[in-house]
Amino acid sequence: MTGSPPDGLRMLAVPTGPAALDVLPDLEQALSGGHPVLPYAASAPAPAVPDHDPATLPDGLAVVVGTSGSTGTPKRALLTAAALRASARATHARLGGAGQWLLALPAHHVAGLQVLLRSLDAGTAPLAMDLTDGFRPQAFVAATTGFVPGARRYTSLVPTQLLRVLDHPGGTEALCGFDAVLVGGAAMPPRLRVRAERAGVPVVSTYGMSESAGGCVYDGVALACTEVAFDEDWRIHLGGATIAHGYLARPDLSAQAFGTDDDGVRWFRTDDVGHTDPRGRLRVDGRVDDLVTTGGLKVAPRLVEEAILEHVPGVRDVVVVGSPDPEWGEAVCALLVLEPGAVHDVTAADLRARLRDVLPDHALPRRSLTVPEVPTRGPGKPDRRAVAALFTVG
Template sequence: MEIEPLAVPAGADAVAVLPRLARALAGGAPVAPYLAGSPAPVLPRHSAAGLPDDLAVVVGTSGSTGTPKLAMLGGDALRASAHATHARLGGPGQWLLTLPAGHVAGVQVLLRSLDADTEPVATDTSGGFTPAAFTAGVRRLSPGHRHYTSVVPTQLVRLLDDPAATAALASLDGVLVGGAATPPLLRRRAESAGVRVVTTYGMSETAGGCVYDGRALSGVRVRVDADGRVELGGDTLAGGYLGRPDLTFAAFAVDTDGSRWYRTDDAGRVDDDGVLHVDGRLDDVVVTGGMKVAPRVVEEAALEHVPGVSEAVVVGTADPEWGQAVSLLVVPTAGARPLSVVEVREHLRGHVPDHALPRRVTAAGAVPLRGPGKPDRAAVAALFGVG
C-alpha cells in the first residue's frame, strides 16, 4: 500500500486538500499530511502486512519524547472521532481552521468538515495567527449552520485580549481548546465573555481529542493504571506507528479480552463522577529535595495569584543543593511590574506546598512552543541558563 505525502497549504488554501482526504477516507491511497513549505515526512520502511486494513491518514506525533513517530489512523477511527465530536457538541456544523493542518488537530478540523458535509473556512495565517485574521474568518462562516473552531490555549489568550476577536469567539457554538492544558483562570475568563469553551484531551494516537471536559467521547474508554498513568482505548485508537512495531508494542497494550489501550505519558486520576483529571506528563514532574512537584499545580497558582502574569510554565532546572529547582517562566501582561523571586514566592505561599515554591523566576515575551501550542519545556529550561 503506497502512502502519499500530502502538502497542506497554510491559510485559506488548506481547504484544497479536502478531495484528497475524502479519497483516503473512502479507501483510496492513504496520505501523510504535512505543512507545505516544510520538509515532507520521512516514511520509514514498512510492510503492507503491518498496516491497518483501512489506513487513511498517517500523522506525526508531537515528538515530545524524542523523534516524532507516525501514528497510523484508519478510516473507521477517524469517522468515529468526527461523529462523536459532533454528537458531543450538539450536531454537525461548519468549522473554522486556525491550526496548522500538518498536525492532528488541524487535520481533524478538515476531517470533521467532511463528516458534516460543510465547507470549512481557514484563517489567513500569512502574517502568523492574529486576532484580526480570526475575526475575519468568523465573518466568512455561512449562516444556517452551527459554527465551531479549535484553538490552543495561547491562541485563546490572544483572542481574549482583543475585543473584536472575543465577540467573534462568543458567536460560535463551540470552541475546542486543546494541545496543552487550559488553566482554570483562562477558562473562567473565556466563559465570562460568553465563549462556549470545551477543553479537550487526546493525541495523534487517539485521532486527536477524545476526552472533552474530562469525559470520554462516545466509543472511547479511559482508565488509570496503578502507577497513575492515563490509558485510553476504544473506537478512535490508532493502529500503531508506521514502520515501528517495537514502539507500537511498547505504547499499545492488549487486554486478555482483545481490547486495545494506548499508554499515554500522562499522570492523572478519575474522580467519583467519572471525570478524568490530567495532572501533567509523568516526565515533567520536578523532583526537588526529594519531593515531587507537578508543574501544572504551580502554573495554575501563578496565573491565579501572581499579579501581572498572562502565561506561566514551570520546569525543573539542575541545582547542586536540591537536585532540581522549581523554575517559573512568566509572560507578563502589558505594563506589569517585574517581580522578584521573593515577591513571587510570597504571592504563592499558602497556595502551593512550600517545597513547590519557585526558586528561579524569569520572564519572556512569549512561551517557546513546539507543535500545536505545546510548551517547549527544554527551550524554557534553557532560558534559565542552567539546563
C-alpha cells in the same frame, strides 16, 4: 501536491490558510478506502518515509499523522478511517450535532486535520482563515463572516490563540458566535477559561493526541467511544474506537504503547499522569517526563502553573520546569510573562510568598525569569526544553 512511495502511502503536502482546503479531495479519498496519506507542512521538505513492510499496515488505514515529538524524534501514528469517523461522530454528538468548522490551526497536525476530517464526515464545507503571517486575531474575526447562516459553528484553538482573540477588539463577539470553541494542544489556564466563560464564549477544553485521533476527552468527560483508566503510577491510559494501530515502522515503540484487552478494546499508554476530581472528571497533572523531582519529592508543573496564574497578580502566562540543582537535585523554576503595563517584576521570593499557603513547600519555585513570551513548538505548545535551557547555568 502528492507523491507516492512504492507501497501506495501518499505524501500529502498541506498548505496553510485557505489553500489547506485544496487537500480535501485527498482526505476524502483516504477516508473512503483510497490510498492512505501522510500529511506534512507544504512549507517544509517532504519527510523521509522509513522502510516498512506494507503488509504490517492495518486494514482501512487512512492517515499517518506525526506526533508532536516532545520527547524526541516524532513518531507517526497509524489512524484508520474507522477510528477517524468514530472520533468525528462522537465529537459532533457531544457538541450537539454536525456543523461548519473554521480551520485556524495547521492542518498537518492532528487538531487542524480533524477540522477537515469532521467536515468531510458530516458533509459540511469548512472555512479556513488566512495564516500567511501566522495567527492574527483580526484574520480570525474576518474569517467568521463566511459561515453559512443558520449552521452550527465550531472551531479549534490553542490557549494562546484564544487569549489573543479575546484581547482583540471584536474578538469576543466573534467567539460568542460559535456553538463550541474547542481548546487543546496545551493546558488551558483556569483564569483564561473563567475570562472566556464570563464573556459568554462556549469554550470546551479537550484532551487527546495523535495516537487517539485528537481530542477524546472533553471538559474532563470521555467521548462516548473512549475509555479512561490509570495504572498504579497514575499514568493515563486511553482506550476505544479512536485509538491508533501503532506507529509506522516502529514495532518496538508500538508494543510498548499500544495493546488490546480481552474484550477487544484497543488501549494507548500515554505519557501523562492525572487523576479524577470529585465530580469524576479527568484532571491531567502533566507529562511523566515533565515531573520535577526536588528533594526526593515529585512536583507536577501544571499544578504549580495553575496556582501561579490564580494567586499571583500580574502574571499573564507561565511555564514551570525543573533545572539541575546541587542541593535539591532539581529546582522548581518558573518562566513568567507579565500582563501588559506591569511595572514591577515578579521574583521567586514573590512567588514563594504568594503560594506558601497554596502549595506544599517542596513545590514552591526557587528560581524565576521574566520574558516577553513563552517559547512554543508545534501547534502552540510550550517548548519546555527551550524553557529549561533558559535556566541552565554556565
